[in-house]
Amino acid sequence: MDKKKKSELSFVERMLLMKRAGFSHTGASFSNKNSDDFILEPLEQRIKSILQINDRNHLNANEMLFFIMYDIENNKVRTQIAKYLIKKGCLRVQKSIFFAEAERKVFNDIHSDLKAIQELYDNMDSIFFVPVSSDQLRAMKIVGQSIDFELIAGNKNTLFF
Numbered sequence: 001m002d003k004k005k006k007s008e009l010s011f012v013e014r015m016l017l018m019k020r021a022g023f024s025h026t027g028a029s030f031s032n033k034n035s036d037d038f039i040l041e042p043l044e045q046r047i048k049s050i051l052q053i054n055d056r057n058h059l060n061a062n063e064m065l066f067f068i069m070y071d072i073e074n075n076k077v078r079t080q081i082a083k084y085l086i087k088k089g090c091l092r093v094q095k096s097i098f099f100a101e102a103e104r105k106v107f108n109d110i111h112s113d114l115k116a117i118q119e120l121y122d123n124m125d126s127i128f129f130v131p132v133s134s135d136q137l138r139a140m141k142i143v144g145q146s147i148d149f150e151l152i153a154g155n156k157n158t159l160f161f
Contacts (some may be wrong), residue, residue: 010031011084012116018076019120043142046093050137053091053101065137066107068098068114075124081114081127107131 009017039044046060053065072078082092088110090098100106107129114127 010113011080012113015077015080015117015120018080040092040095043144046091047142049091050093050099062103062105063101064104064107065101065132065134066099067093067132068100068113068127069130070096070123070127072096074121074125074128077117077121077125081117082114085110087099087137 040048043061069092070078070079070081078096085098085100087093088100088106089102090100090110093099111129118125118127
């Protein structure tokens with residue numbers, strides 16, 4: 001007996017199966033008990049990870065740096081998208097913000113997959129794809145937690161007398 005190996009479903013196909021199974025995006029409300037609250041590294045570590053990517057040698061012509069930010073109301077959809085982005089190699093910066101260094105093809109694949117998911121459901125969600133340059137990344141400012149971003153980024157100047 002020769003068993004056929006099932007091919008793995010794509011992210012879009014899995015989400016389509018969820019929809020066909022009766023899962024509806026409408027009526028699913030946001031709650032403070034986010035099921036996609038993965039444990040985040042401390043902010044300082046997340047910044048260091050971003051800057052390590054930025055400090056590498058220059059990107060190849062087919063690579064790019066980008067942020068993906070979303071506002072997704074439904075917990076289940078939001079969780080699936082977060083897991084998908086992590087699987088694609090994106091670094092979670094905040095609960096709804098991811099950063100990646102990837103080939104343009106990966107960027108385009110992520111964009112087309114998330115666009116297809118967005119079109120499956122009647123919703124008011126939004127997903128932003130923001131390409132950035134190394135210079136723009138270094139010019140990043142952070143407001144909030146007590147952290148000296150300039151020190152981590154190496155942007156502070158020290159004067160010796």
